[in-house]
Amino acid sequence: MTLNSPVSLTQIPQNNLYRKGDVFVLFGELFGRGYVTGLLDQAKKAGMEIIGITVGRRDENN
Numbered sequence: 001m002t003l004n005s006p007v008s009l010t011q012i013p014q015n016n017l018y019r020k021g022d023v024f025v026l027f028g029e030l031f032g033r034g035y036v037t038g039l040l041d042q043a044k045k046a047g048m049e050i051i052g053i054t055v056g057r058r059d060e061n062n
Contacts, residue, residue, distance in 0.1 A: 011042060020047030027053050 018024070024043040026036055043050050 009039065011038070018043075018046045018048060022046070022048045023051060024048045025051045025053075 024039075026039070028036065040050060040052075
């Protein structure tokens with residue numbers, strides 16, 4: 001895979017490729033009901049360690 005042909009991961013494959021002890025790193029807006037909720041659920045189900053990084057949202061004071 002190259003940067004010219006990205007592949008979106010919409011579901012963690014359940015073919016034992018990922019398992020307990022693996023690390024799933026996500027960058028983006030990781031909020032409770034965001035676009036990545038399904039991926040987080042699948043990673044938890046597989047027993048993976050999850051590292052999430054987000055910049056947060058601005059309030060009225062920026």
